[in-house]
Amino acid sequence: MATEEEKFVAASDAADEYAEELIASLEQQSLEDIDDLINHTDNRDFELWEELGLDPNLVVEDYEQENERDLDWSLGLAGIFAAASLQFFLDNRQKTIIEPVLSRIDATDGYKIEAEKLKIASKRESDVGAQKIKKSKVIPKRHSRTLSNLSNLSNLELYNELVDIGALSKFDTIVSNAVGSTSRMIAFPAGSPQFKEALSNTISANSRNLKSQNRRSVEAICVAMLIYGRSGQLMMWLIERDSNTCIFCRGNSNKIKTYAKWRLDGLPGAEVCLGGDLCRCHLVPI
Ligand SMILES: [Zn+2]
Ligand SMILES: [Zn+2]
Numbered sequence: 001m002a003t004e005e006e007k008f009v010a011a012s013d014a015a016d017e018y019a020e021e022l023i024a025s026l027e028q029q030s031l032e033d034i035d036d037l038i039n040h041t042d043n044r045d046f047e048l049w050e051e052l053g054l055d056p057n058l059v060v061e062d063y064e065q066e067n068e069r070d071l072d073w074s075l076g077l078a079g080i081f082a083a084a085s086l087q088f089f090l091d092n093r094q095k096t097i098i099e100p101v102l103s104r105i106d107a108t109d110g111y112k113i114e115a116e117k118l119k120i121a122s123k124r125e126s127d128v129g130a131q132k133i134k135k136s137k138v139i140p141k142r143h144s145r146t147l148s149n150l151s152n153l154s155n156l157e158l159y160n161e162l163v164d165i166g167a168l169s170k171f172d173t174i175v176s177n178a179v180g181s182t183s184r185m186i187a188f189p190a191g192s193p194q195f196k197e198a199l200s201n202t203i204s205a206n207s208r209n210l211k212s213q214n215r216r217s218v219e220a221i222c223v224a225m226l227i228y229g230r231s232g233q234l235m236m237w238l239i240e241r242d243s244n245t246c247i248f249c250r251g252n253s254n255k256i257k258t259y260a261k262w263r264l265d266g267l268p269g270a271e272v273c274l275g276g277d278l279c280r281c282h283l284v285p286i
Contacts, residue, residue, distance in 0.1 A: 009238055012282050015107040016215060019100035023214045026095055030088055030207040037084035038203070045087055048155045052086075052171050054079045064195060069186045077185070078178035085206040086174060089213060090155040096210070098150060100218040101225070166263050167220035168213065169271070181205045212277035216269045223259055223283055235259050235283040237268065246274035249281050259283070 002010070037044060038060045049056035054076075063077040089096050150158060162168035181202045188195035223235065237252040239245045245253075249268070257265070262283060266272035273279030 008284055009282070011107040012104070012238075012284060015100070015104035016218075016282075018103045018107075019214060019218050020211065022095045022099055023211050026092055026210070027207065029092075030085075030210055031203060033088050033091075034081075034084045034203050034207055037087055038080050045091075045155045048087060048090070048159060049083050051156055051159070052079070052083050054083055060199065064190050067190070074179055074182055074186065075175065078175050078182045081178040081182065081202055081206050082171065082174040085178075085210060085213075086159070086171070087155060089210055090158050093150065093158065096214050097217055097221065100214065101221050104218060104222050105225075162217060162221070165220055165224040166267055167217040167224070173271075174209075177209065178202070178206065209277070212269075216267070216277075219283065220267060223285070235262055235285055237262075238282045238284055240280045244275070245281075246279075249273055249275075249279060252281070 033043075036042075041057055041059060044056050046056045058076065058080065060077065060080060063073060063080075066073055150161070153161065159168070163170060182198075185195060185198045185202070188198060234256050235258070236254060236256045237249075239249050239253045249272075268281035268283060269277065269279050273281070
């Protein structure tokens with residue numbers, strides 16, 4: 001007999017799987033669209049690019065011709081890759097955010113009935129006594145958005161919203177990941193086949209990054225909605241029970257804290273996990 005916790009994890013995993021299927025269905029389109037966004041300006045969301053501190057009129061070709069390949073060059077080119085991936089993610093919000101969140105809510109909703117049992121079962125490991133949690137909490141207005149509101153936001157508003165609820169790494173983090181993949185390009189002369197190859201490798205790396213970005217966004221949005229728009233206050237950290245879990249995540253296993261406290265201490269994902277974006281841990285409401 002599976003325990004309630006195991007059943008909850010299975011439902012939560014199924015929701016993750018669905019989210020990954022959705023993002024996988026965007027794979028070819030993401031390669032084409034990101035390629036278009038880095039090479040042409042026509043489909044760029046200028047408002048978003050400017051907010052990110054980028055000149056929306058610069059394209060990869062401007063960087064390819066440049067001989068002075070210093071830090072500014074790296075940052076500027078990496079910024080283009082990062083902004084293009086981010087815009088794709090936001091442009092395709094139905095599949096990258098909204099549907100996955102709805103499916104996770106559906107999949108895990110029934111377990112609220114058993115929440116009390118789950119809480120008792122994990123109480124021993126709780127480092128925040130359940131009784132100490134204040135039930136009444138003023139809901140900040142910015143967290144009262146519904147999913148249908150998310151559909152109507154501009155890319156810029158949605159970006160700020162995601163950053164605000166901790167669902168998306170700050171743009172700086174996305175850029176620094178992109179800097180890693182562009183650094184090889186410094187070595188290749190303008191227009192060389194090696195430069196072109198490194199370019200297309202970088203596009204596909206950024207396209208793959210959408211997947212982990214998606215998983216973490218889904219999680220954080222769902223959590224934020226549960227905390228600020230629904231009844232759950234306590235979240236438990238669940239790990240995959242195999243040898244690939246890092247020591248940090250293992251240390252958090254089954255710990256219960258408020259979502260606000262998890263945010264302070266670090267949510268599952270690249271910022272805290274030694275495995276970076278490969279972190280497979282979940283926060284589940286209890
Ligand atoms: Zn980890
Ligand atoms: Zn983890």
